[in-house]
Amino acid sequence: MPVYDDSNIFAKILRGEIPNTTVYEDDQVLAFEDVAPQAPVHVMVIPKGKYASMSEFIENASDAEVLALNRAILKVVDAKGLRDSGYRTLVNNGDHGGQEVPHLHIHVCGGKPLGPLLVK
Numbered sequence: 880m881p882v883y884d885d886s887n888i889f890a891k892i893l894r895g896e897i898p899n900t901t902v903y904e905d906d907q908v909l910a911f912e913d914v915a916p917q918a919p920v921h922v923m924v925i926p927k928g929k930y931a932s933m934s935e936f937i938e939n940a941s942d943a944e945v946l947a948l949n950r951a952i953l954k955v956v957d958a959k960g961l962r963d964s965g966y967r968t969l970v971n972n973g974d975h976g977g978q979e980v981p982h983l984h985i986h987v988c989g990g991k992p993l994g995p996l997l998v999k
């Protein structure tokens with residue numbers, strides 16, 4: 880599993896060192912447009928806390944952080960008008976999950992039928 884590294888790209892976004900297009904923000908969470916969208920809507924939802932993976936977040940985050948991250952997903956869904964049409968949330972974890980950035984991020988995708996979960 881990835882180890883937290885302060886030089887990861889999402890840590891830089893949180894520190895304001897790299898720009899982002901913010902979709903939603905509160906004191907615990909930032910949600911922003913994916914720079915290389917894989918669907919008409921593709922938003923990253925990240926906790927502001929330093930959690931490298933979902934496993935680390937589930938194990939160590941406070942109840943308030945867990946609630947805030949989940950509520951933020953629905954804020955994004957509604958900001959993007961996806962609630963009725965449907966959407967997909969996805970978290971890649973570690974090597975086999977295909978995780979590239981070692982700061983927990985939830986992909987929120989939608990805007991068209993997304994097809995099967997995994998490429999066959």
Ligand code: AMP
Pocket residue numbers: 888897899911912913914915916923970971977978979980
């Ligand atoms: P993952 O493969 O699950 O780690 O996903 C990493 C995601 O981060 C990919 O969808 C990238 O397009 C996205 N990404 C990388 N750099 C940036 C950035 N500077 N701003 C927004 N999204 C980014």
